Amino acid sequence: MAAGRGARLLRPPTSSGRATFLELFFDLAFVVALTRVSQRFAGLGDDTGWTLVLGFGRTLLLFLALWLIWSHTAWITSRYEPEQPVIQAVVVGTMFAGLIMAVTLPRALEERALPFTAAYLMVMVVRPLVVAAALHGHPRRMVPIRLAVWALASAPLWLAGALGPDDLRLPLWVAAIAVDYVAWALGWPLPWLGASNVGRWRIAGRHLADRYQQMFLIALGESILVIGVVFSGADYSVGRAAAFAVAFATSALLWRIYFYCTGLLLNDALGRVAMPARLGAASERTHLLIVLSVLSTAVGYELVIDQPFGQPRPSWLLFVVGGPMLFLVARVRLEYEIFGRVSRSHLIGLAALLLFTPALAHWAPMAGLSVVAGALALVALLDAFWKWGRPTEGPASPIGGRTSDGGDSEA
Incomplete structure (x- = not known):
């Protein structure tokens, strides 16, 4: 009873x-x-x-x-x-x-x-x-x-x-x-x-995916809040206005890259696998990195909008460039969790940021943010180009199996 x-x-x-x-x-x-x-x-x-x-x-x-x-x-x-x-x-x-x-x-x-x-x-x-x-x-x-x-x-x-x-x-x-x-x-x-055996817990996989997506949007909303608050509180200048626009474009690109195919199919992937808790546990760690990367990127926005053409500060690269790089690494991991593969576009974006990082330590902060936005735009464009005209791809997660068997070692 x-x-x-x-x-x-x-x-x-x-x-x-x-x-x-x-x-x-x-x-x-x-x-x-x-x-x-x-x-x-x-x-x-x-x-x-x-x-x-x-x-x-x-x-x-x-x-x-x-x-x-x-x-x-x-x-x-x-x-x-x-x-x-x-x-x-x-x-x-x-x-x-x-x-x-x-x-x-x-x-x-x-x-x-x-x-x-x-x-x-x-x-x-x-x-x-x-x-x-x-x-x-x-x-x-x-x-x-x-x-x-x-x-x-x-x-x-x-x-x-x-x-x-x-x-x-x-x-x-x-x-x-x-x-x-x-x-x-x-x-x-x-x-x-x-x-x-956490991987065999019985959970509502689609619900868990929904919660991860919502937390990503909350973090992205925090970045938008930072953009608005910093720009509205600073003295107006053309440089700050340009930094404001590039920061917003960067957040929009983060949203696009996350949801394009992969993030959008997280619900479907967690709803299909035999052991959704196993995929959910892996995705939890991935979204920890994603949320942290968005918060770090938002700090970069604040620093650049405040002093877009100030003296170059190498420490700022931890946020201006490091945040977006961590995002791409986590997005690569998320794509593997859902499709069992990695897109070349994200690796190209990471390589571009790594290539420019040494030079960005000597350039104005605005240049660093612009390079980041350009690299993310390249990733988004390559994603769209390589999938143009191809049939919609379904999730094929290598984590948790393909068909549900209802197994649960913890009831």
Whole structure:
């Protein structure tokens, strides 16, 4: 009987594959969070050498913590029925914790470390226990229990970093986030129980694809917000207007390259494979890189619009060129996940950026952004040219198999 009550929490096969309004509402907290991440990255514009590397790593750490909260939530609503009151309460509670993390993020490695940690651990420890209790005696309850046990294992590192000396905070938190990510990659193994076979979980694949696409659009929206805010707040000049236009064109090209054939077929690919969770796990890591690349590119927009013809600063290339290069690398990975191959156009775009990077270190920032836009335009044009007149290609993912067999080692 307990297992029967817990089964009500599971997503039925007839459940809609679209994200609910509650999930879209939940994403609003992460709009704030991504804005704060972008602002922290932008603050590194004048740094060089080890200071730049350290600052980038500190912000990346905070982004990874936020991403883990968001991606776990996407998986929860893909495995459980989001219309159930318990799942709705979990999503709303996570949204509040995510908002706390967002507002404390600018000083999360300084005096606001404790509230940031408390909000993170509230989600990582308490949320899976709530889900496990709601599942009653259902076999699937072991999955959230695994999550809670591993979160408790990393919690002392998080708390020691928040409460201990400032100079130990970063290494302790790096160790803590490493534990959380490695645990997920290994399937949260426990003594005598072994690891959970995440690849065989039963999920709503199309729903998970929808959530990844939405997060990409949120990141892209953040880049548009940066373009508008920076340009509206700066003194008008022809150079800044040109940088504003090129930045917008770059964001439009990122959208085009992501969705052209590959990103558009992510839903179909996750809906067809035998084990959508295996493809979903691979795609989750790919979209982590994609979102990070868009945020980094947006920081490049801010720097260039502010000083389009200022003195060349090699450190700016980390954002102006590094962001788009990371995007192309992640897009190559996504294409392989869906089609089992790699397009020459993306490799050509990467080669072009690598070829120009040494020279861009000595050119004005506007030149760097223009070269990036040109390389992305070349990728988009080559994609369209090589597919012109050819029949529409369907997904043929090498990850997760082709036909659904309904297998699920975790129920």
